[in-house]
Amino acid sequence: MAPQFEVPASDVIDWRRHIHAHPELSYKEHATSDFVMEKLTSFGLSPERPTETSVTVLIQGRGPGRTVALRADLDALPLQEETGDSFASTVDGVMHACGHDAHTAMLLGTARVLSGLTDSFDGAVKLIFQHAEETPPGGAKELVAQGVLEDVDAIFGVHMANQATGTISVRKGVTSTVAGGFFATIKGQGSHASMPQNGVDPVLVAAQVTVALNTIVSRSVAPDHMNVVNVGMIRAGEAPNVIPDTARIGVSMRTVGDEDWEVVRSRATDIVENTCAAYGATATFEWADGYPVIVNDDHVAQIGYDAAVQALGEDKVSWGPGTSASDDFAYFAREVPACFVFLGGGTAEDGLPYMNHHPKFDIKEEALEAGVRTEVQMALNYLAS
Ligand SMILES: [Zn+2]
Ligand SMILES: [Zn+2]
Structure with a gap:
């Protein structure tokens, strides 16, 4: 009873x-x-x-x-x-x-x-x-x-x-879901805009990184998994005629499973690091891993x-x-x-x-x-x- x-x-x-x-x-x-x-x-x-x-x-x-x-x-x-x-x-x-x-x-x-x-x-x-x-x-x-x-x-x-x-x-x-994300600081080389050959443009690199990050959900995980990679923040530069030293991006990510989280996290890391390397820039990350x-x-x-x-x-x-x-x-x-x-x-x-x-x-x-x-x-x- x-x-x-x-x-x-x-x-x-x-x-x-x-x-x-x-x-x-x-x-x-x-x-x-x-x-x-x-x-x-x-x-x-x-x-x-x-x-x-x-x-x-x-x-x-x-x-x-x-x-x-x-x-x-x-x-x-x-x-x-x-x-x-x-x-x-x-x-x-x-x-x-x-x-x-x-x-x-x-x-x-x-x-x-x-x-x-x-x-x-x-x-x-x-x-x-x-x-x-x-x-x-x-x-x-x-x-x-x-x-x-x-x-x-x-x-x-x-x-x-x-x-x-x-x-x-x-x-x-x-x-x-798993929710988290990262900030990446992209370090280039500042220069006068009239002499771009002397610099490494972190604004251009941040733009390339942003485009490439948007391929993760469409190309690296199954289409029915409803994951999200969102570049919600880009900060760089003070003047139109100056190539700045650094650019900073903020990215939030959400996945429906721990396995997808590992895939999305590692693809994002590779994309940021290797895109930077291709242009002669480097990146440092601050991760906020979700639960x-x-x-x-x-x-x-x-x-x-x-x-x-x-x-x-x-x-x-x-x-x-x-x-x-x-x-x-x-x-x-x-x-x-x-x-x-x-x-x-x-x-x-x-x-x-x-x-x-x-x-x-x-x-x-x-x-x-x-x-x-x-x-x-x-x-x-x-x-x-
Ligand atoms: Zn709460
Ligand atoms: Zn609660």
């Missing part, structure tokens, strides 16, 4: 509002992680701090078994909030615009529910409140290095998304889907398209079988047309109870599977 449980929905809403009003940037989640420590301790649990601003806690069931992890993230974004909410950010230029306030509050709700259900499951549930999701290299990578998944058999994550309130969407396989793709395990994704149906009803759950964004949950999903699902926080029909990372991004708080219910059910069902 599946255990029945009550969700402390109004507490979860209060916690979310408190966290929302006091956002902290990546790696600086001091007050937020203190808040989480304090709440978990008040539920009779014994939380730990694997890093300065992250928290984990193990909730042990009645007997031996596997360990399943649930993950939330604690950090906010460098944005000025424009929601007009009564509990809006009290910190200038910092805002919870990705729903991490909701993720943290929901996982606290899940902690409270599970701490009252320890007589009804075997094994253990590990809750991970990670720091620094928004800023590469990201907190997840650091937590994996700290060994937080060493005793974990599978992991679930829930992320707020712009979809119908309280609905869950799940996908098997690749669920997010890898999240690959949901088929079996664990099915458990997640079925658990969401059990928690919310069939009409609230669907197989979805995944996201074109990226999330460092990918590092957890590389270590153990994983399932990352999206929870609807409302759409334009609810007066919430704004996507994550927008200064007016907001959620319908009814979604929080659905999130807790789903998290608890996913953990229980995995342990019983």
Whole structure:
């Protein structure tokens, strides 16, 4: 018989509002992680701090078994909030615009529910409140290095998304993209424009590089993969009659898989270096590598889907398209079988047309109870599977 449980929905809403009003940037989640420590301790649990601003806690069931992890993230974004909410950010230029306030509050709700259900499951549930999701290299990578998944058999994550309130969407396989890019500084040789034979023109090289970079998506990866290589910035020169010393280009890249990322990254490197060499210029790179793709395990994704149906009803759950964004949950999903699902926080029909990372991004708080219910059910069902 599946255990029945009550969700402390109004507490979860209060916690979310408190966290929302006091956002902290990546790696600086001091007050937020203190808040989480304090709440978990008040539920009779014994939380730990694997890093300065992250928290984990193990909730042990009645007997031996596997360990399943649930993950939330604690950090906010460098944005000025424009929601007009009564509990809006009290910190200038910092805002919870990705729903991490909701993720943290929901996982606290899940902690409270599970701490009252320890007589009804075997094994253990590990809750991970990670720091620094928004800023590469990201907190997840650091937590994996700290060994937080060493005793974990599978992991679930829930992320707020712009979809119908309280609905869950799940996908098997690749669920997010890789996003990143680079700046390249092309070093030529400055000269008077009347004596081009004495110089190496980095403006011309940057133009050739730009054209060549645009062949990667059309020639080096499969046409149905929907990858992107975008030269969004070129800076060079001060005067029309001077050949400048350097030119700088900024390129963003997005791929649907880690393999394509390796291809696109290495083709871009070759094109920049070899085009420069052909004209007698050189290049230096500054890379911003994105997070890898999240690959949901088929079996664990099915458990997640079925658990969401059990928690919310069939009409609230669907197989979805995944996201074109990226999330460092990918590092957890590389270590153990994983399932990352999206929870609807409302759409334009609810007066919430704004996507994550927008200064007016907001959620319908009814979604929080659905999130807790789903998290608890996913953990229980995995342990019983
Ligand atoms: Zn985000
Ligand atoms: Zn996020």
